[in-house]
Amino acid sequence: MNNFFSGKNIVITGATSGLGKSLAFILGKYESNLLLVSRSKEKLSELKNNIDNKVSKIEVLNVDLSRNESPQKIYDFSLNHFKHIDIIINNAGIGYNSFVTDVDKEIVQEVFQINFFSIVEINKLFLPQMIKKKQGAIINISSLGGKRSLPTSSIYCASKFALEAYTESLRCELKTTNINVLNVRPSIISNTNFFNGKFMKKELSSDFEIKIKGINKISSDIIAKKILISIIKKNRDLNLSLIAKLMIILNSIIPGLIDILFFHLRKKIIISNLKKIQNS
Numbered sequence: 001m002n003n004f005f006s007g008k009n010i011v012i013t014g015a016t017s018g019l020g021k022s023l024a025f026i027l028g029k030y031e032s033n034l035l036l037v038s039r040s041k042e043k044l045s046e047l048k049n050n051i052d053n054k055v056s057k058i059e060v061l062n063v064d065l066s067r068n069e070s071p072q073k074i075y076d077f078s079l080n081h082f083k084h085i086d087i088i089i090n091n092a093g094i095g096y097n098s099f100v101t102d103v104d105k106e107i108v109q110e111v112f113q114i115n116f117f118s119i120v121e122i123n124k125l126f127l128p129q130m131i132k133k134k135q136g137a138i139i140n141i142s143s144l145g146g147k148r149s150l151p152t153s154s155i156y157c158a159s160k161f162a163l164e165a166y167t168e169s170l171r172c173e174l175k176t177t178n179i180n181v182l183n184v185r186p187s188i189i190s191n192t193n194f195f196n197g198k199f200m201k202k203e204l205s206s207d208f209e210i211k212i213k214g215i216n217k218i219s220s221d222i223i224a225k226k227i228l229i230s231i232i233k234k235n236r237d238l239n240l241s242l243i244a245k246l247m248i249i250l251n252s253i254i255p256g257l258i259d260i261l262f263f264h265l266r267k268k269i270i271i272s273n274l275k276k277i278q279n280s
Helices: 018-029 041-050 070-081 105-133 154-173 207-215 220-233 242-253 255-265 267-278
Strands: 009-013 033-038 058-062 087-090 136-141 179-185 237-239
Touching (some): 009 018, 041 058, 105 154, 105 179, 136 220, 220 237
Parallel strands (some): 009 087, 087 136, 136 179
16 A cells, blocks of 8 residues: 555545544655645644655645635645646545524634535635646545534534535546545544534533434544555545444434434534523
């Protein structure tokens, strides 16, 4: 596998934690040339120093993907440091849970900017050079929430639904270009700060869900290796964990029953919120 990625120029967003960090370390060992993107300058510097690679080029760029100009900064930086980009891994993402009655418009805009609009713009900027070379790969990190929405996660899931729809169109438009488009739906990553994000409220998850998340965890290293294998195989989708695969299948067959299941998962907090509104 390392021969495939050796010498490849690869962009990884959200590179300083969880899945992005694991991909950076593994691809560093495979002697890939990396452009690592994150909002934390300090963590990027630490990551670069810890990557075991004395052969290939490792560049870092701290940008905040919630800002409209960030995709252009990534592209311009890449032009100055790499001749071209072979693989784009759109890993950066942010969670947000809220009752639909409490949705904050400014947070919605930030979530969509990071989880969707920045990806669209990054791909748009880099695609022409890939199309001219007739090779490349685009990896969009989605979620089970992109196939089945959960209560109190409407906005996050909507951003991932948008990404899934976009990815399907992207794949079709690039059918004759030899550019592979891989859609990844990770499970619960064991070493991630996703559920501790600034827009995530722990009280909006049930005790049963917390137990499921504990059982269903997969390490970011395992997911990273599966992604790299899928890139080599030119797969179109990668669903991680048996629970995720089963949920996608069942939702296509019995969506009404899945509605009931998810309602009961968070029944207590949903009913509590409705009563609060009714009594206000």
